[in-house]
Amino acid sequence: MSAARDDLPAVSRRRVRLALRAARERSGLSQAEVAKKLGWSLSKVQRIELGEVAVSPIDLRALIVDVYGLTDVERIAELTEEARIARRERYWTAPEHRDHLTPGLIQLLQFELAATSICEFQSTLVPGHLQTQEFAEATLGWYGLELTDEQRRVRRDVRLARRERVIERDGAPEYRLLFDESALWRIIGDMATTADQFEDLAEAATRPNVHLRVLPMDRGALMGMFGVFSVLRLGPDRDDAVVYRESYLRDALTEDVSEVLYHIDIFERFWQQALDEHASRALVLARVYDIRARIARDNDHGTNHGKEQDTRG
Template sequence: MIADPVVKRDDGESPAVARRRLRLALRRLRESLGLTQADVSGHLRWSLSKVNRMETGEVTISAGDLEAILAFFGISDGKKAAQLAQHCRLARRRGWWDRSEIRPHLTPALTNLLQFESDAAHIMAFGPSILPGIIQTHAMAAVILADYADVLTEEQRAARFTLRMRLREQAIGRESGTTCTVVLDESVVLREFGGLRLLASQLEDMLEAVDDQRLDVRILPFTAPTLFGLENPFMLVELDDGDTVLYREGITDEFFDDGAMVDRYRRIFERQLEGALSPAASVRLVKARLAAIESALDRL
């Protein structure tokens, strides 16, 4: 049986975000000084691959290595050095996702998504056939995950349920501080996954989040032309400094933080928004669907 997780928003920068900010800051510092990775590796007597892996995020930068790099760069600004040292400390912090009952059941992409979403300023998600996990109710998430009983163990499903509820709390929880825009294909609110009562409860919860201004839902109607990227769900997570990452679902999930792929999916999302109904029209459509469900339930 899947139990409701205890969820709350983390305090401070997540390890993944801290690691990314540190490596990007060091790369920008190196480039501003006109230095190459070979210059750094030669001066510090490190292998070139070590420097490259630091800047790409393949390895976590230690406090000692950070001190050596800053000394070589001639960083004497105490405030700047302290900020980078703080990133370095947080990058090595362990979180609740490292617990033995959770970590083995998470993909690297999901682990990154969880951490980046905890620091999100704005989330943009697209659901082509089913509601994105970040807005699924406890009951809907449990039913959807139960459908994977033939491929996921009970422990795996329990871990993913905990993750899904955590992501929901970070995205649209009352204390999240994150804005969330979701584009749904019209078929999503018509599909009776889990039965009419469950769907009605899910739509009521979604409308409540919209009414509380915790969520902006936009419906992509059947009349809209087919848009590129319609076939797979994805999520863009924008941080408060403007940096954005991409989580893409499929047979295997993927996480991207490179500019080209992120920019490509941002353009796709913008095109989907252009084809979607207005916020008011989207709410009217969902309310009409909910009214039809309630009418059908009255006749049962």
């Protein structure tokens, strides 16, 4: 798989909407004036610029040529092709993904392929794309009747596939994970599942594109209030990024510049307050050893208790 994909509908839709908004602003026209010139409703112009709908190539040419006066033939052809790609969303997305994944997650899967870097904060558990199969099944089991067996299966398969897409593929983006220390003290599934997961996380942190920092509990209380989020950088400009937020069964992806910059600033602030990468990995491994020691003690206690019972019998 290539380092980035140029045929991603969500990414193309974003490029088109940003180009159209920039062209309108350069023209000095308001959205209402554009709508009046083309005989469209104001909501149509607004939805196109917000990326809520994909603009057709015909409507695109009406905007950029007839209204905004663009004459660059190559640029017109480029935007027209982007508009065609953006309208392939339904055909690009696997049917089971459309049926069982949220719109936000479907978009995230596309932006992950185009990202140059990903910054993620996790306050509760190891991120989905770094979860082992047993850990993923344990976390998805929390949802009980809120997810069907088929929905859980699809989400589990997507989580496991995202590891290659986000972390391990050639040309994978730089990935920075800010991990709250409190998450190290949660037992997910059972102690063996949790120990295996943390050991796997420590191993993933040795990859050259992966940077793990643990935010100590005495520094992370305020950060925890922001909830789980990821910032995906798509280009060299600071605001050329999107933010993905997730909470229980709800999620959302936003391109709003103020939200993007806000989350970048928050992440950078607490990234500097976290333990360095060497100390963070050591802390994760120490937790692995602690859990495995508890398992060994429990097993030894159970064995000795059985022997005592046999002796008494």
